[in-house]
Amino acid sequence: MKKLINSPETVVGDALLGMAAAHPELIQVHFDPDYITRAGAPVRGKVGLLSGGGSGHEPMHGGFVGYGMLDAACPGAVFTSPVPDQMLAATKAIDGGAGVLHIVKNYTGDVMNFEMAAELAQMEGIEVASVITNDDVAVKDSLYTAGRRGVGVTVLLEKICGGAAEAGLPLAEVTRIAQNVNAQGRSMGMALTSCAVPAAGKPTFEIGDDEMEIGIGIHGEPGRQRMKLQSAREITEMLASAILDDLPFNRGDQVLAFVNGMGGTPLIELYVVYNDLVKLCGDRGVTISRNLIGNYITSLEMAGCSITLLKLDDELTRFWDAPVHTPALRWGR
């Protein structure tokens, strides 16, 4: 396990210090409990958006704090949900009087910790709503299980709801849009290599030189299936078909296509996948009207990618297009 770090114990803190030093005009980093707020938070009268989760998924979530996206992010230890203290402090710091939306990825740990934080915040008189993303079609959905994981849709949801909140929409409306984004989005991922949790010191899983994992999450957890390595086209087909069939996406649909790198895969490969995705969607009569290609929700140094498709309507498109200015996503200003 080779990493550019000083120690497993300090990696999250060191990176937060680096972020603080790099983007003082955009964000403010608080320690103990650790959380990142938008510079100048809270914004009076605006709904506050808070997300969080384990570290190791950079730029998510800290890189999405700023104008038009998140008001705060809570980074946990690597791949470990942050604790309620962090969410509570961040919620208080960004409440501008219009309430706070918690954006939670559907992992047992995240859900429970956010739940505890929301209870505490509400006890302190802050209006808190929550949305849980669960877009990963690799996981069978069921009332009797933990359900699907939240993955790529989270990034899109944070951007779109950020636009809605910036436009002055009230908490109920922002929450409705958040639920809509989650309802209209689906994802699936795959890995060529494992990542290594710094404190664990070795790869989470072993994988052969000619193998890949299909249906992985973003924590180095093994996927649903191990198989022989295939071409980008076959891989894209496997991921995209599962996604397209699930919602389902239909002929005539307009979508936002998000090809995400897991951290160790270079951009050239993501564009190869995007090219195959365009053809596949075209064959199904699905039009890609917006796209996002790059490393946005990663799994440390894992090589691999995930695909997310989000069915767009006018409202979602408008808030996606709205200006955003964060360390990792910026347009329109």
Next chain:
Amino acid sequence: MKKLINSPETVVGDALLGMAAAHPELIQVHFDPDYITRAGAPVRGKVGLLSGGGSGHEPMHGGFVGYGMLDAACPGAVFTSPVPDQMLAATKAIDGGAGVLHIVKNYTGDVMNFEMAAELAQMEGIEVASVITNDDVAVKDSLYTAGRRGVGVTVLLEKICGGAAEAGLPLAEVTRIAQNVNAQGRSMGMALTSCAVPAAGKPTFEIGDDEMEIGIGIHGEPGRQRMKLQSAREITEMLASAILDDLPFNRGDQVLAFVNGMGGTPLIELYVVYNDLVKLCGDRGVTISRNLIGNYITSLEMAGCSITLLKLDDELTRFWDAPVHTPALRWGR
């Protein structure tokens, strides 16, 4: 060697098709010869900026084509300089009557191919100037050798000269600024792992689980020195000291600090390095007034990073801050 590709033969073309599909409002991709132009090129009366080089360094250069940066980019085969036909066609396509600046990284192949293209373009009556970047302090400079490699400064130069050209400066002025950027910038890189050229099918070099290469370039070429893996702080110190001592950068200098990932290193580690760099520069009385952190000039899936420091003056700062809108770099619009 595991990659998300369809075949070594098609990887560059597939990725170009993906770029074309993803960014039609920004760029246009031409094939045979392969080159990418800014949508709407040529811009009448504006100096055209052309760069190019082997593929495998994405987003450089194609990802930097667009408003406020390059007018065209010529992608070669992976790690192989493009050929004069490409540069000639691209030069013609972007000449808006104010001449074209060729931005060439100092590699024998790139220099010779660009030279041939410039001769041909000039024979066709297009005014062509060239700037050769050679900022890599890992390589000893000498009149009798091929000299230093062009690396990270190239990205900064493309942005800054893009701003200058967009502002309407004539070819001579844009060339002067280009030379100034190159003169004021220094870089050095390191690798934790090798990359694998797709057509070669295996890693370019073998490296132990506890080793790193210091002073690597961006083509998987071995570095100046193999050593035991050290901490981010020690690595940053090694790279930054060599850079700071070389120009040299002095107490009171304002710099742009660019921490670049080689393709396989996740963002969290780049922020750890940036944090260490801030401290090191601070100790030397050098102020970082601008920064860029991310994967911008990569070496396929190589894990590692490079650091570039560029001494800023008012002119360079102004053109760095100027709006840019390309697939990979965007701000101000």
Next chain:
Amino acid sequence: MRITAEHVIRFIETIAARVKEQRAYLTELDSAIGDADHGINLDRGFSAVLAKLPTVADKDIGTILKTTGMTLVSTVGGASGPLYGTAFLRASMALADRYEFNEDDLVAALEAALEGIMMRGKAQRGEKTMIDTIAPAIDALKTARSRDVDAHAALRESLAAAEAGMKSTIPMLATKGRASYLGERSIGHQDPGATSAYLIATVLVETVESIQPEAG
């Protein structure tokens, strides 16, 4: 049997030591069907608890357990943080203001802890979680006590049930927690949380066994 605040503190200290010792093992188990952090998480949490313990050394058992639970909630994160945190918090309520307690109180505290875990995690037995260790252990303890065997023997029966429960997670299909994402592939691996729960049960039994039976 009289279990005092001092014993409770020793119990928690020993858990911290045992978790540190087994940190790599627990993380290893979590690599197979989770995200390779369970041992790291618990070690971080119990190390923090260890640092906090001196501030409550002279306090009642409720306060000691409450501080432990709050510290776990504030430092562990992940799934196990809220779960073990809630367990200690619920136990602290069952033993509020007490400076010592007996076997009956122990059973009540353990039941409260389990209830807290099940409420927080919305899980049942048979879903391949820590519950599969804890629930049978409490059942066995209660059954043994209804047969009127002595406390130590009852605890040893309970521990055997805990071990069996832990092992029972191996063939299970996970339906809760991160392992559930693996579907069928979760089968054949021992659950990390069930394992850490067994570890804690071992420490509990050791601690009680070390108590001089003078007051028995």
Next chain:
Amino acid sequence: MRITAEHVIRFIETIAARVKEQRAYLTELDSAIGDADHGINLDRGFSAVLAKLPTVADKDIGTILKTTGMTLVSTVGGASGPLYGTAFLRASMALADRYEFNEDDLVAALEAALEGIMMRGKAQRGEKTMIDTIAPAIDALKTARSRDVDAHAALRESLAAAEAGMKSTIPMLATKGRASYLGERSIGHQDPGATSAYLIATVLVETVESIQPEAG
């Protein structure tokens, strides 16, 4: 000796075949001190040349060589593209409009090719490049011919010099091309370009040797 357009075509076709055969070896050599593409580059280029050859099959030797050179320039890229491309272009000028040529013409064409490489690459002997194969080979050819040995023997002496030249790059410190970035670490490796140049020299000698000495 009469070297005809047909021989030249066979020469180029054989280079293409040999380069494809040795592609992995040349790339391997380039991994050690370069960027692992030399064999790939030349194979791409000579495959393109092969596809172009039929269009000039009935043309003069100058045209055949010019087409080869231009195709190499347009398809190889990297350092070797302009270098080998220029070499063939220069040779084409030396043999412009010819349908056959003799030993003297061969020497002149080779000298023109070398000059082109040195001009384009701004390099000299001793810098660990293809020049270290080509220059001594031409020298040896000229020396042998001044001693009046027969053409085949002279070419074999030249090929031996080419081989020695190629091997002489092993202990050299590279000062030109990509290997120069390695500094001292470039020592101990055979230069890929010097190796491909030797390959081409081998093919040249084989081609000439295959010519029936009837017109000798």
